[in-house]
Amino acid sequence: MAVSCCRVCIVIHFITFSFRLLVLGEKYKNDYETLQERLRTLPNELTHDVMVPFGKLAFMPGKLVHTNEILVLLGDNWFVERSAKQAEDIAQRRIEELNKQLNNLKAQKKLLEPRLEFTSGFKSHMKGKEDVKEIVEEYDAEKERLWDEQHRKNVHKEKEAERMLNKNPPPKPIAAKKQQASDSDLWARLDALEEEEKKRGELESEDSEEEDDDKSGKTLSKGVKQQDQLAKEDGQESDDYSDNDGADDANDGDKETSGNDDTNDEFETDDSEGSEGKRPAVRTIRFTHTDVPSHQCKTAGSAGDTTIDSPADIYKLYCPPSILKKPALGRKKENRKSLPATSKSVGFSSDDDHEMTVKPPSVPSDPPRPKASSSLKAFSGRVLETSQNTQTSGSSPAVHERQADQVTQDELPKRVSKFKASRMAQQGFS
Amino acid sequence: MDALTDSGSGNQAFEAKSAEVSVQKVIQSELSQLRDKAKVYHKQPNSNIFFLSSVEKEMDRSKKALDDLTKEYQVMHGGNAK
Numbered sequence: 001m002a003v004s005c006c007r008v009c010i011v012i013h014f015i016t017f018s019f020r021l022l023v024l025g026e027k028y029k030n031d032y033e034t035l036q037e038r039l040r041t042l043p044n045e046l047t048h049d050v051m052v053p054f055g056k057l058a059f060m061p062g063k064l065v066h067t068n069e070i071l072v073l074l075g076d077n078w079f080v081e082r083s084a085k086q087a088e089d090i091a092q093r094r095i096e097e098l099n100k101q102l103n104n105l106k107a108q109k110k111l112l113e114p115r116l117e118f119t120s121g122f123k124s125h126m127k128g129k130e131d132v133k134e135i136v137e138e139y140d141a142e143k144e145r146l147w148d149e150q151h152r153k154n155v156h157k158e159k160e161a162e163r164m165l166n167k168n169p170p171p172k173p174i175a176a177k178k179q180q181a182s183d184s185d186l187w188a189r190l191d192a193l194e195e196e197e198k199k200r201g202e203l204e205s206e207d208s209e210e211e212d213d214d215k216s217g218k219t220l221s222k223g224v225k226q227q228d229q230l231a232k233e234d235g236q237e238s239d240d241y242s243d244n245d246g247a248d249d250a251n252d253g254d255k256e257t258s259g260n261d262d263t264n265d266e267f268e269t270d271d272s273e274g275s276e277g278k279r280p281a282v283r284t285i286r287f288t289h290t291d292v293p294s295h296q297c298k299t300a301g302s303a304g305d306t307t308i309d310s311p312a313d314i315y316k317l318y319c320p321p322s323i324l325k326k327p328a329l330g331r332k333k334e335n336r337k338s339l340p341a342t343s344k345s346v347g348f349s350s351d352d353d354h355e356m357t358v359k360p361p362s363v364p365s366d367p368p369r370p371k372a373s374s375s376l377k378a379f380s381g382r383v384l385e386t387s388q389n390t391q392t393s394g395s396s397p398a399v400h401e402r403q404a405d406q407v408t409q410d411e412l413p414k415r416v417s418k419f420k421a422s423r424m425a426q427q428g429f430s
Numbered sequence: 431m432d433a434l435t436d437s438g439s440g441n442q443a444f445e446a447k448s449a450e451v452s453v454q455k456v457i458q459s460e461l462s463q464l465r466d467k468a469k470v471y472h473k474q475p476n477s478n479i480f481f482l483s484s485v486e487k488e489m490d491r492s493k494k495a496l497d498d499l500t501k502e503y504q505v506m507h508g509g510n511a512k
Contacts, residue, residue, distance in 0.1 A: 030475075031475050031476050034474075034475050035475075038474060038481075048481060048482070049481075049482040050471075050479055050480060050481050050482060051471050051479070051480035051482075052479065053478040053479065059480065
């Protein structure tokens with residue numbers, strides 16, 4: 001009801017507004033038409049006799065001269081001097097504009113009138129004058145309150161009756177005993193079912209294991225076997241790489257402790273050496289990075305060895321700067337000069353047991369090692385597992401250098417800022 | 431709200447028209463009482479200036495206005511009747 005009243009008010013507002021505008025528009029139109037008529041007759045005579053207003057209440061007879069010079073108001077206190085004919089044309093255009101606006105207003109009125117009829121009809125429906133009737137529930141606060149109290153009392157009585165029944169149940173001993181017996185039977189039955197479920201669960205797990213073993217598409221053991229195979233293949237590939245790769249990979253094969261390296265990631269395969277019995281659930285792969293001079297790329301390129309057999313060859317040719325942290329002070333000048341951006345490769349295990357350190361062929365952080373000068377020793381006395389060991393003669397001297405570097409690193413404080421290190425290095429070079 | 435319905439607006443317009451009709455009738459009666467050479471001035475709408483005119487011209491103008499009003503009244507009355 002309130003909504004309908006609001007709607008009616010809004011519609012009424014719009015309609016009254018449009019009516020007012022219509023009336024005003026009609027009035028303006030009539031004024032312009034009379035003005036047109038006057039402008040038409042003005043040039044007919046040289047002068048016109050008029051009664052000139054003299055104050056608010058008096059008039060004086062006078063004459064209108066220069067009747068063909070009309071000042072037309074354009075708006076915002078702007079005037080234009082026009083002839084009578086031209087002013088007449090201006091008035092005509094304004095009449096046409098008014099007609100358009102009046103037509104729009106009439107259309108708006110046509111749109112609003114049905115809405116008003118609907119809302120007025122709705123109001124009459126509310127009153128019950130039409131066939132449609134509104135369902136109205138009368139609300140009396142006092143009656144509601146009385147009803148609530150009565151309802152509360154009834155509920156309270158009901159609950160008390162139930163409590164009494166629960167406290168003093170009817171005399172049925174046989175039924176009670178039966179119930180007790182049934183309860184104990186139920187518990188026993190539940191226990192039996194639980195045991196059966198446990199057995200079933202064990203059986204199912206055993207069956208599933210057997211089935212996995214039997215079937216060819218087993219997942220667990222197969223996955224473990226695949227890992228073993230991969231480990232073996234890696235070992236084999238490392239041997240292959242040691243045979244096939246060129247001088248670029250020589251220094252990668254040098255075993256070296258990487259205790260103070262910034263990237264101490266040790267690559268190893270745990271189950272590669274015959275641990276075929278129990279497979280570990282999780283295999284960890286750790287690998288180390290060691291410094292590798294970047295000029296290897298240039299030497300490789302200058303040597304004319306541009307054949308690319310594997311992604312590693314691409315990396316060697318490209319030889320990007322290492323993203324790893326630069327080591328602390330202690331590096332030799334030669335290495336510093338040759339390492340504008342130190343790059344690191346796969347490292348070596350620190351043990352002397354020659355644990356197998358497998359170098360993955362596609363490791364991106366595996367740039368080639370620099371070729372040492374021929375004056376250095378060819379053999380360091382250590383057996384190297386990787387392929388790069390036998391490539392160049394400079395591998396062992398590089399190892400010596402690195403060992404020395406690491407010794408010095410141990411002596412020096414472990415943490416030195418990068419900028420300071422570079423500054424000191426530059427000072428050392430200079 | 432009832433005045434804003436069609437019948438309401440029609441009533442308002444009818445009343446306005448009837449008022450104008452009565453105005454024109456008064457004008458005619460006044461003009462008829464004047465002598466023929468009397469100076470009659472016609473007020474320019476929206477201004478206080480009066481242009482000199484004659485009794486005959488004003489009588490003709492009044493009659494024309496009255497005829498227009500009666501025609502409009504007949505159109506309105508005929509529409510309402512339908």
